Amino acid sequence: MNLFISNHYIASLKFPSIMSMKINKVKALPLMISMFLVIGVSSCSKKSSSSGNGSSKATGWNANSKKGGFKQAGEQAAGPGLIFVEGGTYTMGRVQDDVMHDWNNSATQQHVQSFYMDETEVTNGMYLEYLEWLKNVFPPTEENYRGIYEGALPDTLVWRNRLGYSENMINNYLRHPSYADYPVVGVNWIQANEFSKWRTERVNEALLEKNGYLKKDAKTLDATAESTFNTETYLNSPSSTYGGDDKIVLKGKKGAGAKAAKTGKKGKVIAPKNLYVKRSSGLLLPEYRLPTEAEWEYAAAADVGQREYNVYKGQKKYPWSGQNTRSGKRQTIGDQLANFKQGNGDYGGIAGWTDDGADITNEVKKYPANDFGLYDMAGNVAEWVADVYRPVVDNEYNDFNYFRGNQYTKNKIGKDGKVEIVTKETMKYDTLSNGKIIARTLPGQIVQVPVDENETYLRQNFNKSNNLNFRDGDQQSSREFKFGSSESTKDIKNMYNSPKHNVTVDSLGKMVRKFDKSSKRTTLINDNVRVYKGGSWRDRAYWLDPAQRRYFPQDMATDYIGFRCAMSRVGSKSQTKKRPRN
16 A cells, blocks of 8 residues: 555656645645555654664564563663774785884784774873772772782883982873873883773763763762672672662662562562563673784774775884974974984974974863874874784684784682672782782672683683783794693793792792892793784884884883773674765
8 A cells, every 4th residue: 555655656756746736735645644644654664663663673572662662772882082994904014124124024014993992091190090099999008908909000210320310200191180191101011901891891881871870970989899890790699789879879760669569460470571681682881901912903093094995004113194203284394293303312203393202291172183084193102902912813713803912711600690899808919020009800700710611621722711822933933842742731931031030938928039130031022922012112113113022021111001992893894874885
């Protein structure tokens, strides 16, 4: 009938004279309106069915029914501070001669999935917010929590130089408001990773509060060491969040689910459904984390700005187009496009005629963004990425979302069949190689344990929890490898034979530092060194190339390495409805 009406109406458009003879103009108007309504309803019903907003394609049920269904969220929203980076293929590594003869960044073709990345580096102001939260929730005045706050503090002594005066930076750089929008430094890789985890919880906590699933202002007024929010704990065991306080963790949106259960036909009790947000609800965001090396380099290079149809017109030397570090635009001609060391004894040019506007770090967003809209992807501070360092990127084994650093874990299940939650009695601290104490688990988190045979048996894609050394040259490629020996044999020699320092605490609580004085060590590479990318205010222009890669111990900090966070993209590769042609 709809098809007939549609054709009849089309015919009326083609032959207006015939229709005008048969139908009075006054009577024709309501008829045409009714035709439009029928056509509109028909098209809307088809649209709702095909888009999944009506009945389920799998079962035919009404998936959005208030009687038990749920309304799924659509496109993933960007978290606070993040910029969307559409993934794609690119050449990872240097395509020009390696004048330093490092040979650790040979060109490989890689593909990166779409993701989100911080628009700027994490600033002092952002990190101070983290420290303030830790101080309020885990008071350092209490012996049991002292290591949490102190372990998160940046090392301000990184500014010291034996032949330079830098006490001003030690006392002011982190906390003075004049430096609030400057990138945080003195943060080691572990601290950057812990900040990312904290940020995840605070963002999702705010989302739940905004949507009525958490008591308003509980995140600031009710958070204590025994009562905190954790995303994975909420998703796996909502009643364990905030110490199990149901006055904070509301059952249903704005606590609507807390009402008495309804009575259905024949006196059957109908329990309220969907009391808590689930992963399938699409409300909570994926975790904030450090970007992988492949993601960081792809985002920094931003070769999308040199694309012609489906081909790149060459790889950039810097995050901007061209071979020069100075701006060619009329308004800013001659200005440096990044904050880096110009030459010997030249960190910012001559007074009154500055080159890059800074002698140490500079305020974020002071230089133009790259073609993805990201700031300071060259210069200012170098940045930690997630990867464990190895000289070779093994693209023969994997060329999709490349990452070295996987250590697979799973939730620990207690004897009662429920996930085990970290308490103040069971939280763990690590003593780093430099003697610093840092918290690795916090109350309210789910205890993590390595995956075992239950997950690895007869699998083709992985067979153990720790994959840091997978195909990295420390076995068959080592000249000292003894063929026929099992992997657990003690006499197997590793290629990366780095010093092994040891820090312990004696019975009196005194720190005992034992240095490895062996003369047989052949490298500084081990499982605790991480990649950092990009140039800094201390580096010459050579290091501004996004392909450059260096490494540093994960538990040590400097005055030139900072970081920014990333977040995985859930869903479509592109945010645009139409595929770009040019």
